[in-house]
Amino acid sequence: MIDLPLTPEQEQVRDTFARLCDETIAPAAAAIDEAGVFPRETFNTLAGIGLFGMRYPESDGGSGMKLTDFCLALEEVARGSLSVAGAAAMQSLMGTKFLQLLGNDDIKQRLFRPALSGEKIGAICMTEPNAGSDLHGIATRAERVSGGYALTGQKTWITSAPVADFFTVFARAGAEQKLTIFLVERDSPGLHIGRAIHKMGVWALPTSELSFDRCFVPDSHRLSRVEGDGEEHLRKTLAEIRIITGAMAVGAARAALAASISYAAERKQFGKPIGANQAIQLKLAEMGTPLVAAKLLVYDAARRCDAGTPHHREAAMAKLFASETAAMVCDQAARVFASYGYAMEYPVQRYLRDIRFTLIGGGTSEILKLMIARELTK
Numbered sequence: 007m008i009d010l011p012l013t014p015e016q017e018q019v020r021d022t023f024a025r026l027c028d029e030t031i032a033p034a035a036a037a038i039d040e041a042g043v044f045p046r047e048t049f050n051t052l053a054g055i056g057l058f059g060m061r062y063p064e065s066d067g068g069s070g071m072k073l074t075d076f077c078l079a080l081e082e083v084a085r086g087s088l089s090v091a092g093a094a095a096m097q098s099l100m101g102t103k104f105l106q107l108l109g110n111d112d113i114k115q116r117l118f119r120p121a122l123s124g125e126k127i128g129a130i131c132m133t134e135p136n137a138g139s140d141l142h143g144i145a146t147r148a149e150r151v152s153g154g155y156a157l158t159g160q161k162t163w164i165t166s167a168p169v170a171d172f173f174t175v176f177a178r179a180g181a182e183q184k185l186t187i188f189l190v191e192r193d194s195p196g197l198h199i200g201r202a203i204h205k206m207g208v209w210a211l212p213t214s215e216l217s218f219d220r221c222f223v224p225d226s227h228r229l230s231r232v233e234g235d236g237e238e239h240l241r242k243t244l245a246e247i248r249i250i251t252g253a254m255a256v257g258a259a260r261a262a263l264a265a266s267i268s269y270a271a272e273r274k275q276f277g278k279p280i281g282a283n284q285a286i287q288l289k290l291a292e293m294g295t296p297l298v299a300a301k302l303l304v305y306d307a308a309r310r311c312d313a314g315t316p317h318h319r320e321a322a323m324a325k326l327f328a329s330e331t332a333a334m335v336c337d338q339a340a341r342v343f344a345s346y347g348y349a350m351e352y353p354v355q356r357y358l359r360d361i362r363f364t365l366i367g368g369g370t371s372e373i374l375k376l377m378i379a380r381e382l383t384k
Contacts (some may be wrong), residue, residue, distance in 0.1 A: 008298045019075050021060055022055070023082035030109075031086030032261075038087055039356055042209040044169045048090050049097075052083070053124025058098045062106055069263035072312040072347045073246060074305060077253035084257030088360040089210035091254045094368075096165050097121060099250065101128030103189055103243055104174045108229040113189060116170050128240035129170040131161040131190075131216060132240070138163075140238060141185065146218060148179035148186060154225045155179065157188065157196070157218040167199060168212040175218075176231065176236050180216040184234030189227040196221030209360035245311060245321035248368040252304040252321075255364040256297065259332035262357040263293050269343055269352075280342075289342055293335045300328040319381040326374040336361040355368045 012020065031048060038045045052058065060076045062068025076098065084091035105118040105128070120126040133347050137143030146159025157177055167173070177185040190197055200215030242269055267290060270281030280286050303324040310317035336357045340347030347354045365371060 008301060010301070016075055016078060018070075020078040020082065022087075023057075023263050026051070026055070029084035031083060031090055035087040035090075036353065036356070038089060038210045040209070041185045044166070044212055045087070045090050045093065045168075045210050048087075049093055050124045052090070052094050053097075053122070056095055057083075058102070058124065059122040062102075062122065063099060066106055066114065067122050072308075073249060074308040074312055077304065077308050079249060079251045080250055081257035081260075084198055084254040085261045087210075088254060088258050088363055089208045089236075091257065092168060092208055092211040092266055092363060095250055095254065096130070097124075097128060098180050099243070099246060100130040100348075101166065101170070101174065101322040104130075104229050104239065105172075105189065107239070108187065108231065109189070110226060112226070117189075117191075121171075126171040127166055127169050129164055129166045129173050131164050131173050131175040133163045134160055136255055136294070139370060141240070144176055144178065144185060146175070146177040147183070148177040148188060148223070149216060149220075150179070151169075151222070155188065155228065156220040157190065157223055158220055159218050159315040161216040161218075162200075163203065163213055164216050165211060165213050167214040167216055168202060173216070173355070174196075174310045175239070176219075179228075179230075180233035182220075182234060185236030185240070186233050187229040187236045187239060188223045190218075190221060190223055191227075194221050194223070206362065208363045239262045244368070245307075245318045247323040248325035248374075249304060249307045249317075251368040252300070252307070252324040254360050255325075255328040255332035255361065256301045256304055258357055258361050259297050259300070262332075262354060263290070263297060265352075265354055265357070266290060266293065266339045266342040269346075286342060293338050296327075296331045300324075300331040304328050319378060322369070322374045322377050322381075326371055326378065329361075331373060332361050333365055 046360045053165055056069055059068035063154050064070045071310050074358055080091055086108045102121050105113055115231055117126055121128050134144055148155040175190050176185050177187045181317050192291055196219045198217045203213045271279050307320040307324040310320055340356050340358050343354050
């Protein structure tokens, strides 16, 4: 892969997580996947080396690093296991961002800081049975009651929900019924963790439904400064979500390409390694070239975000191209392996199953294309 121009500190971040991938995550990835349970031991290892706090200021217990640094780390984690990377991404951004940004001192001390050390697990609740890409379709309601709110509604596709200690919930509140952000703790009366959703990939990243039956949320747990500001806060965070999803896609695709190169050198047919055949050489070139382009797009978007310059269009482009490219790379990797690409004993089948996770998270390709087109035609 191409070498990005990195600072010495960024090289250290990349190298630290590359070693962790090679020595710890990748060797355990098959076992983690097949066990199909939350990878708590690896999760705690990542917490111990500070991954979850990289994006947060030192005043809140983090290390105050840039999005580029975090992407370098998460790309290497994803190279080892997308299940582990997905859990880390949820904990490092989506599951904790609004607590850090909007939470009071009690919330930060009791939930946010322990989440950075892996003692508490967070999740975000947006998607509903009839509201995925359509934020305006969110139907969960927050009714004003004495001392707080009563939440009623359903959420689905909630990553880490079966193991989460707290949830950032988007619901409609106020006279205008606009999106408002609430914090709901796991033991809240009226919160029910529903059925697990069995997925084709990322088996160790648990996902389930949630329901709220007049679930009481005290005023202190309304994270929104005012009722109805949830969409504004969410849109500011979506660009980061897309960029880190692109970084995960690049990491997983790198693993698939590396496995293909290695297999092509080892597998012999007709008296020579299959990598000596032009058909395989062409595949490798067609995999590697767009993958380099995807990586450049992701890190360009990350650096724009770090610099505080406009980056929402670039984030959408990066996520779109990186996830689609990664899906292509993993598919072609399975073709290089041929029948063994269908066998559970080789990791390529896991890459092929898992990579579709990146096509969904942060917005589907179709939604991103519409957004990009709007930006281009302004």
